[in-house]
Amino acid sequence: xxxxxxxxxxxxxxxxxxxxxxxxxxxxxxxxxxxxxxxxxxxxxxxxxxxxxxxxxxxxxxxxxxxxxxxxxxxxxxxxxxxxxxxxxxxxxxxxxxxxxxxxxxxxxxxxxxxxxxxxxxxxxxxxxxxxxxxxxxxxxxxxxxxxxxxxxxxxxxxxxxxxxxxxxxxxxxxxxxxxxxxxxxxxxxxxxxxxxxxxxxxxxxxxxxxxxxxxxxxxxxxx
Amino acid sequence: xxxxxxxxxxxxxxxxxxxxxxxxxxxxxxxxxxxxxxxxxxxxxxxxxxxxxxxxxxxxxxxxxxxxxxxxxxxxxxxxxxxxxxxxxxxxxxxxxxxxxxxxxxxxxxxxxxxxxxxxxxxxxxxxxxxxxxxxxxxxxxxxxxxxxxxxxxxxxxxxxxxxxxxxxxxxxxxxxxxxxxxxxxxxxxxxxxxxxxxxxxxxxxxxxxxxxxxxxxxxxxxxxxxxxxxxxxxxxxxxxxxx
Numbered sequence: 171x172x173x174x175x176x177x178x179x180x181x182x183x184x185x186x187x188x189x190x191x192x193x194x195x196x197x198x199x200x201x202x203x204x205x206x207x208x209x210x211x212x213x214x215x216x217x218x219x220x221x222x223x224x225x226x227x228x229x230x231x232x233x234x235x236x237x238x239x240x241x242x243x244x245x246x247x248x249x250x251x252x253x254x255x256x257x258x259x260x261x262x263x264x265x266x267x268x269x270x271x272x273x274x275x276x277x278x279x280x281x282x283x284x285x286x287x288x289x290x291x292x293x294x295x296x297x298x299x300x301x302x303x304x305x306x307x308x309x310x311x312x313x314x315x316x317x318x319x320x321x322x323x324x325x326x327x328x329x330x331x332x333x334x335x336x337x338x339x340x341x342x343x344x345x346x347x348x349x350x351x352x353x354x355x356x357x358x359x360x361x362x363x364x365x366x367x368x369x370x371x372x373x374x375x376x377x378x379x380x381x382x383x384x385x386x387x388x389x390x391x392x393x394x
Numbered sequence: 395x396x397x398x399x400x401x402x403x404x405x406x407x408x409x410x411x412x413x414x415x416x417x418x419x420x421x422x423x424x425x426x427x428x429x430x431x432x433x434x435x436x437x438x439x440x441x442x443x444x445x446x447x448x449x450x451x452x453x454x455x456x457x458x459x460x461x462x463x464x465x466x467x468x469x470x471x472x473x474x475x476x477x478x479x480x481x482x483x484x485x486x487x488x489x490x491x492x493x494x495x496x497x498x499x500x501x502x503x504x505x506x507x508x509x510x511x512x513x514x515x516x517x518x519x520x521x522x523x524x525x526x527x528x529x530x531x532x533x534x535x536x537x538x539x540x541x542x543x544x545x546x547x548x549x550x551x552x553x554x555x556x557x558x559x560x561x562x563x564x565x566x567x568x569x570x571x572x573x574x575x576x577x578x579x580x581x582x583x584x585x586x587x588x589x590x591x592x593x594x595x596x597x598x599x600x601x602x603x604x605x606x607x608x609x610x611x612x613x614x615x616x617x618x619x620x621x622x623x624x625x626x627x628x629x630x631x632x633x634x635x636x637x638x
Contacts, residue, residue, distance in 0.1 A: 247405040254412060261416045265423050272430040275438065276462065283562070368566075 182308065190312040194320035196387060201324040202380045203390065206292040211325055212372040214284050218341050221329035223277050225322035227270070227285060231262040232294050233314040239302040240310035246303075255298040256289075263288045293321055328375040336366035437462050439494075440469040443528050446543035447472060447519055448555045473528075477518040483510045485634025493517055499541065502532040514631050524548045529632050533624025536616040538562040540571065540624065544580065550636040551587070556580035558621060568617030579608040591633040596622040 181187075200206045207228075214220045235258050239246075246254050267285045270278040278285070288294065297317055302310040333339050338346045338355075347354015349362060365371055384390045397404055444460045449472055451458040458464065480491035493515035501512045517528035527546040534540065542558035556577045563569040570576055583594050584605045595607050596618045602609030610618035 245399075245408065247399050247408055249400065250405055250409060253409075257412060257416055261420055264420055268423055268427050268431070271434065272427040275431075275434040 187309055187312050190309055191316035191319070194313075194316040195323065196320075196383070197390070199320045199324065199383070200293045200296075200317050201321055201376065202383055204293075204296070206296060207321055208376070209287060210284050210291060211321075211328060211376060212369045214281060215325055215329040215332055215372050215375075216336065216367055217333050217339075218326060218329045220277070220280055221322075221325040223270075223274065224281065224284065225318060225325055227263075227266045227281075228288060228291065228294070228321060229314070229318040230266055231259060231288055232297060232318055233311060235259055235262055235294060236297055236302040236310040236314040237307045239298045240305060240307040243303050243305075251303065252295075252299070255295060259289050259294050259298070293317055324376065324379055327379055328372055331375050332366050332371065335363055336371075338362045434462075437465050440473075441465045442543050442557055442559070443473065443517055443519075443530075444468055445557045446528055446545040446555050447521060447526055448545070449521070472521060473517055473519045479516045479518070479635075481514040481516055481631060481635050483512055483514070483631060485631055485636075485638060487635070488513060491515075498530050498532050499539065503539075514628070516632065516635070519545075526554055527632075527636075529628060531624045531628040533620050533627070535560050535563045535571075535620040536568050536614075537564070540617065540620050542571075542577070542621070542624070544625065544629070546585070546632070546636075551584055553580050553583045553585065560617070563617050564614070566613075567611065568614040570611045570614055571617055571621055576608075576611060583608065585629050586633045586637065589637045591630050593626050594622070594629075 194200055198204070201208065201211055210224060210228075214224050235255075238258055239255060242254070263286060266288070267278070270281070270285060297313060301313045305313070330340070333341075334345060338344060338349060344354075346360060347356050349356055441460045441462070444465060449460065449468055451460070451464045451468060460468065475494070478493035480488045480493050480496060482488050491513060494517075496513050496515040498512075498515065501507055515530060517530075519526045519528060525548045527550065529544045529546060530541070531544060532539065532541045538561040540558060540560040540563065542556060544556045545554040546552070547554040558571040558577050560569060560571060563571065579602055580594070582605070584592065585594065586592060592606055596610040597607045598610055598615075600609060601607055
């Protein structure tokens with residue numbers, strides 16, 4: 171009997187649900203296709219560690235936020251729905267900030283205002299409004315997972331490029347020798363490119379990612 | 395009966411409930427984590443003091459920078475907590491105060507406290523047998539607070555080391571005050587000559603080699619001036635004490 175009642179229910183990882191995760195990774199990537207969340211992608215991608223912590227923070231906010239909004243979706247008065255969404259994001263971001271300050275103080279210092287700026291990260295409000303307001307909690311959560319991963323991989327790719335060529339490090343480990351002491355490659359005149367550490371380079375890096383992605387996946391190219 | 399979700403009453407009720415729930419939730423989180431955050435700020439303060447003293451940890455032949463892991467042990471090793479003092483605005487010693495507990499940022503920002511009533515903590519450290527004095531300074535940059543620590547040498551007139559930090563100065567411009575190329579200039583600058591205070595100026599003309607001058611930061615003039623002002627205002631008080 172119970173089987174019969176459950177029958178119309180979708181399996182947890184149905185084809186449709188799986189697409190919620192895979193689509194934002196490539197075909198509908200929040201950073202490279204929708205060009206959202208660029209602010210943080212420029213600012214905190216100087217080291218891989220920062221990119222990962224930022225991705226984790228966004229996952230916390232987006233995952234929990236999507237589920238909360240989705241659960242409240244039938245209760246939220248439509249006239250104040252944006253304000254309600256904003257309150258939810260802001261509250262979650264403050265919680266993330268407090269947790270970082272308590273447990274990862276050095277990281278909190280490096281990310282500084284950018285944790286607070288998750289509030290204005292368009293990916294989050296965008297997903298709340300476009301997805302969570304119209305879908306059940308579980309698909310909303312999967313949507314959050316997909317979008318965070320889509321956001322995260324771009325951040326990580328950019329930060330790998332910037333950390334290796336900007337600071338000569340990978341995950342904080344020196345790759346080419348000690349820059350100040352002048353050992354390893356530095357002895358032969360190699361220099362880190364300081365421009366890569368600056369925010370504008372991240373624009374180039376994101377553009378290169380978009381280029382590579384579109385040349386591989388030609389369906390993304392718009393006709394003009 | 396279905397509730398009319400578009401009615402004003404429902405909207406208000408929803409908004410009020412939401413705010414109450416979120417507000418109390420955030421208050422609970424903040425209170426629960428406060429102790430840990432305070433501890434982190436305390437360790438950070440110790441790290442800053444040790445950095446001004448240029449202390450490094452030497453372990454198995456390696457020199458390690460000050461980090462959150464070793465700061466507390468090194469602080470206990472070098473800083474003489476019993477000799478640390480709290481001064482009044484005239485360089486007089488205030489009894490019954492603990493230097494480490496004085497929050498100078500709060501004093502600086504609290505407009506209800508008369509500048510004459512500000513308390514000035516002085517940390518005393520012993521480094522390889524010589525005494526050093528660490529002075530905390532607080533001031534205003536272009537966008538927000540700036541602060542730092544100056545270590546004074548045993549002779550009580552020259553600077554041994556300095557560190558500065560900021561909250562929201564412009565990266566690449568004012569924010570450069572936290573870079574070694576800037577704060578290292580304060581090393582061996584002289585704060586008093588023949589028992590008289592002498593100001594350390596932040597200059598534009600590249601004459602920073604002088605014992606009372608440091609070069610400012612291009613494009614960071616207001617932050618540089620902020621550093622000059624906070625060092626000037628604070629060090630004066632300590633010089634009164636040193637020359638007593």
